[in-house]
Every structure is written in structure tokens, then in C-alpha cells.
Amino acid sequence: MEIKGIGDRLADKIIKSFGGREEFLKAVKNFEVDRIAGIEGVSQHRAIEIVNSVLGNPTEEFLKTERAVQIYDDIVGRILGFASTKYAKNRILLMSPIKNEETIKESMSFVMQAKYAASHLPRDEIKRLLKKIDPTDDPKPKYDPSKAILVESSDDYHQIIELGLNSYCPVITSEELESLEDFELIVYVYSEGIMEFEDAYNITMVNNESEAFEIVPNTVLSYFKENYDLLRNILKIKEILGRKSIIKEVLDILDSLESVDVDETVFDRAIESSKEKADLKLKDAIKKVDLKGDEVLNLLNEEMPGKIQKIFDEVMKDARDEIKEETGCAFDPFIQKYPVEIDYSELERIKKQEMSKKQVTTFEEEVKAASIISKFKVDVESEIQEILLFDYEFALGCFAYYYDLHTPTIGDGFRFKEGLHLNLALINDKNIQKIDYQLESPENVVLLTGANSGGKTTLLETLAQISIMAQMGLPVCAQEAQVKLVDEVYFFSKKHSLDAGAFESFLRTFMPIVTREEDKLILLDELEAITELEAAVKIISSFMDFVHDSESFAIIVTHMAREILKYTDVRVDGIEAKGLDADYNLIVDRTPRMNHLAKSTPELILRRMYEKSDGKLQKIYERILEKF
């Protein structure tokens, strides 16, 4: 693969922005059109051209006229409508016509298999899930200032920096640590173990030879956490497809990681309710106490009589037990008084301690999860890739399914049965007629004549679609078809401009066609609309003779068949209009009759206009009709 087809300056710029040729070629192989389109001055369209030309499939060598390109773009646009992910869209944008028969056949059979699969799948549900698949690359680390890594020496410090862990949380040395309270969690990465901490609930010790995820589990977990929803959707899709997946295990591990938040209100509620109960019990019990004279005297000296102390002891014990029951934590937040008072600073201390403990357990759980889950990363990534590829396949399958495409054979000419223009393929209307047609040697040049609005342009476009789609490796919109693989497709659409500039530019593109050796499919829609009639007749007839003697194929739509036939001898086909139906629609057999010169029937169109108008306008149509 070389970087051909790109100007040197642009190639330099692109390679530079990728940080090297290898990186750029890797992106091309991964169909990363967007990364190239992201470079300043490179449009999406140009990016596609660049990737295609690097891959060796330049579309511009095949699609020779503006209209041919439009027909190709229209086909691609229709397929894109079925794709959901950026990956699939890029791959579809890069589908270009080629001539290698083997590759074309392989691709057609791939699409037909996808069509079969799509026909059996819950398409809407899958599409809804695929719409949510947008994988992020490795997410940027989230910086968490509430945690810290504590190290002993500058060697240890550098080791942590080298692992890039300083982008997850602060890294501090013992001198910088003013208070343990500064952080919710401190991961002490020790080598000697020289620091000692008493009653430090928010510290966890990790050996300095540990792996990165044992110090910061998020180095592994972030990727999975950030992609949680994506993974869930991938799992759902794989379940629908009946494919095996390891994602369920990954999600179970992620789900098992408890949330760090300690519910502080549990503490507040437990304490309030035990205080209320204690107050009631004290009131009841103390009322019944009978104090002796010296006990009353002692009480005046603020000495608690034994009887009352006993009551307090019992009631407070009950209160503490109740709190332990509710919060799972043994502590005493009460001050012995009546009514009982709450020691709020003790309550806060306990809450903080519990949070720290919880932080440490969560950390340990995360390390455990990270160590298991890290082994799944490669598989998870390949499952994501598998689903992106599936989206591409599914889009092609849906396209083939909804448009009812069929594999054509490859042969020496063009022939199709029950063909339909893609515009008409999805319309459910009894007036839509499927068409049979053929263009084969020795009748490789044909004049197509017929009724106004009979469907001549539509037929030309149908053949162009069949040829382009087949060479893109797609099945085609016809029940049966044979296509010839050509090098170039030309489509000249009907232009209404008759000025000299248009004529000259037409000749400039048109005439060199016959000097080229390549096999061509040439479709010409009413040349006489571009030039003066007499000149058109002469140009067309000479052109037809040249094509006739070549390996190329041409259909020429004309209203001047009789005149052209004076100069050359070719097959003439005709689309015949038989009249108007009760709703003034044209009754027409859309399949051309071979060797039949059909009249154009403007009077039928005029009659329809006459019937559908009224008043003055109708009178005018009537006057014109009288002349026919």
C-alpha cells in the first residue's frame, strides 16, 4: 500500500498529523475516514477519495460523468440509511466500484448472506440497540483529589510518575502530608514501611512492587466503567444474535462493586430515635425512684445516687445496642443528662471513620475486580469490533432485504428481468411496473424511443444502478440479471441548456470517449436537448458507429430516431403509450418493445393537462390539441 493519488504537500501534512506513515496507513486500513477528515483543509469527501485511492479503489476512474457520480452517491446514501455506527458508515462510504470478478462475487455472496440473516432478525430492535453503540477510546483518566498516593522516597515517587498514576490523583511524600484527614483515602505505597499510623482508617498499604492497577484500580476499571452502557447494549445484541459473550461476566463484576457512599442519614436517624426512647424510659423509671434524705443531699452536691446511676447505665446500654443494630457500628454518642444530649462531634468522628473504612474496603474490592477484569479487555475489545462489523453487515443485509436485491451473473452484456429503479422499489403501488430489458452484442448500441413520461430516463438510470451496484459488489434490484463488468460508466443526463458553452463542454467530455480503449457503458439521455437538432443527429450517428465497433455498450434516448437511422443502422426500442386511463394517467407498457420505433405522444400529455385544468387555461389547451 503506498500513498498514491495524494499530492506531496497534502500527504506530508496528513502523515505529520498522524505522527508517521505507519500510523496513517493503519488508520486507512481501519477505514478511519473521520480522522483524516478532521485534518485542517480536508473535507469528508476528500478524505474518502484519499482512503479509496490509498486502498487502490478510486471511484473517479470508474464514474466518468457528474450524473454517474450522483447515481453512485444515491446508492451509497440509501445504504447509509441502514447503518448506525460511525465504523459501518465509514466502510459504506468507502464501497467503490471495482472490476475484479472474484472480489465482486465474494462481496455479493457476503451481502446475500447478510440479507438472509436480516430477514430473520428483529430488525427494528437491533437497529435501536446499534444506534447506541459508539465506543470511546481509552477514556482520559479522571482526576480524584479526594484520594492520594503516599510514597516514602523520591525513587518511589518517580516510579509512580512513570506509571502515569499522577494523572489519577495527587502523589505526596510524608513531608507533604499535613494531616491524614486531608484525604478520604490514602494509598501508602511502601518500600521500607517506615511510616506508622495509629487509628488511621483511611490508609491502605500497597507494596511498591505492585502493578499499577493495585495502586489505582481505575487504570483498568475506567475503560469498563465508561463503556458500561455500551457493553450492556452489545450484550443485548449478542443475545439476540445467539452469539457467546464474556461481557455478562464483566458486567457482573462491575455491578458487584458497591458504591462508596455511606448513607449518613442512617446514623442521624438511629441516634435521634434511640435518644427519644431513652428519654421516655428515663422519665418513667426515675419517677418511680424513692430517694432517701442523704441521697437527696448528695444529689445537691452533684453526686449521682447509685439507684439513678443504675437506671442511666441500663437505658444507655439499650440505646447503644440499638444504634449498633441500626448502623453496624459500636459507639457512644450520648452525654449522660436528662433529657439525654447528643455529642455531635463524636457523631461526626464516627461518620468520617466509617466512610474511611468503606473507602478502604471499596478500594480492595476494586483492586480484586481490576485484576480479574483486566484479563477480559482484549476479548471485550474484539467483541466491540465484532458488533461494529456486524453493523456494516446488517446495514448491507437490510438494504438488500428491503429493496429485494438479487445476485446477478457476470457475462458479456447487460440483461435483466423484473428490474426496478431504486426510487420505485419501496413504493407499494399497483402502477409500479417491473421492467425487462437487454443490451447485448452484437446489438451493443441501441436507440430508445417512446412516449413522453414513458419511463425512458428511469430505464437508463435503472441500468446504471444495476451496473454500478454490481461492480460495487452488491446484488441488484432485479429478479434476474446479467451484467458485464466495464471499466467506465458514462451517464449524460438531459440538459435543457442550449447555449454554446454547454455544447462545447459536452463535446469536450463526449468525443474523447470513443478514442479510449476501456470497456464502457454509455447512457445518453436526449442529446438533442443539448444541441441543435440537425447537428445532434450527425453527432449521435457517428458516435454510434464508433461504439458499435468497440467492446462498449450504449443506450441513447432520442426523439429523433427516424432521422438518426438515415445515417446508421442500429436496434431501436420503444416504450409505447396506449392512452389515458379514467384518472387521466398515462397507460403505458414500461418495458420497451424491441425493434420498435415508438412515437412520442405529446398529445396524450396535453389531453391530460386539458382534462385537469379549467377556465381560460383549459380553452388554451383545447386550441393546441386541435392542431394535433
Ligand SMILES: Nc1ncnc2c1ncn2[C@@H]1O[C@H](COP(=O)(O)OP(=O)(O)OP(=O)(O)O)[C@@H](O)[C@H]1O
Ligand atoms: N416502471 C415504472 N413503473 C411506474 N412508474 C414509472 C416507471 N418508470 C417510470 N415511471 C414514472 O414515470 C414518470 C416518467 O418517467 P421518466 O422521466 O423516466 O420518463 P421519460 O420517458 O424519460 O420522460 P420524458 O418524456 O420527460 O423524457 C416518472 O414519474 C416515473 O417515476
